[in-house]
Amino acid sequence: MAEFEQLLPPLATLVPFEAAYRLGSFTRAARELHQSQATVSRRVRELEQNLGVELFKRQRYDVSPTADGELLAASVRLSLSELSATADLIRRRALGNDSITLLTSLSLATATVAPVLGEFQRTHPDVNIRVLASDDLVASTDEDFDLALGYGPNESPQFTVEFIAEEAVFPVCSPTFAARLPSPITPDDLAVLPLLHVDYVDPGWTTWQDVLATSLVGEVGRVKSVVFTSYQVCLDVAERDGGIALGWERSVRSRLDAGTLVRVPDITIPHAGRINAYFPKRTAQNPHAAEFVALLKQVLADDEASTSDLLPSN
Structure with a gap:
């Protein structure tokens, strides 16, 4: 489109600008791009002249972006990323390397x-x-x-x-741990047992607090627990009699089939995620x-x- 030529800055200036922004230095940008420091500095100055603003504050050894530099960098980095990824996909297809x-x-x-x-x-x-x-x-x-x-x-x-x-979530533990549980087990019983948690920042991840809040009558008190950053490690510990974990149905099925984990009956969140x-x-x-x-x-x-x-x- 004709307006691209009128509105776009010189395209040859964008890669040096992005490198200088990311690395905080014309010298380091030049080293990465296999260019001279003078070439990178000249390209950035050309871009600044085209836009009519200063994009970097120059120090003796480093540069720091101005507010306009920060604004431009966000757009340039996204655009260059999209272009490079699409170009790589086209190249791979052209080579027959699907x-x-x-x-x-x-x-x-x-x-x-x-x-x-x-x-x-x-x-x-x-x-x-x-x-x-x-x-x-x-x-x-x-x-x-x-x-x-x-x-x-x-x-x-x-x-x-x-x-x-869709996935369902339910409590699981080792067969030997299950043999020690009261029968039938109630949500109130669960609240005082060792519960194994996964500490995910994903807000969609179902937690023990979610399960107990939907199962118990009244408010959920303080739950004693061991917290893991890995779901797989959490299940491994449950297999070794370490407590009761929450299992997502498809991911835990192989362990149920092998008998290393069993379901704690009567407690299920059918549409957990x-x-x-x-x-x-x-x-x-x-x-x-x-x-x-x-x-x-x-x-x-x-x-x-x-x-x-x-x-x-x-």
Whole structure:
């Protein structure tokens, strides 16, 4: 469009500007870009002249952004990130190196993603798959991915969100720990037992406080607990008689099938959360990511009957 040429600053100035902003130094930016310090300084000055404002305060060795520099940097960094990611995707397609990078939570990697990978590879033999398993929140990760799967928000300014499946949550413990529990067990009994918590910052993560608040009559008192930053470690400790953990139905099913964990009966939150797919909005959607989600939905639908066996009948 014609107005681009009139309104956009000189494009050759943007990469040096971003590097100087990020590194706080023309010298360090020049070293990263394999240019001279004078070239970087000249490019930034050209950008400042084009915009009519000062973008950096110059010190002897470093530079610090002005308010206008901060404003421009936010836009430049987002634009360059989107351009580089899209260009990389196009290059990979041009080389015939079709691939998909999948980010998934550790809890879903084994229980939900792994069973689908084999079928996807069978139907897409020429597609390279890279799986990143992490418990970092999708919105805060530094990883570059085509598709993320996890428990999280249903709307996001950064991602196109697609619903995959609902999850139920229920208490689990080792068989030997379960043998020592009163029968029948009540929510009041649970409140005084050793409860294993996962300390997630994700507001969608169901906690023991949520469970007890919906089960107990009256207010929830102080709950004695051991807190973990890893869901998998929390389940490992529960397997070793360490207490009672909250299990998300799909992620805990293999341990229930193996008999290393058992359900504490009669307490279930049936709609505790949603498994969502997250597609980054900043790049064109990788078609293989959409194909993977479609296959995942099909596998979960076929598996729905066995999943429902974990839940008590009404």
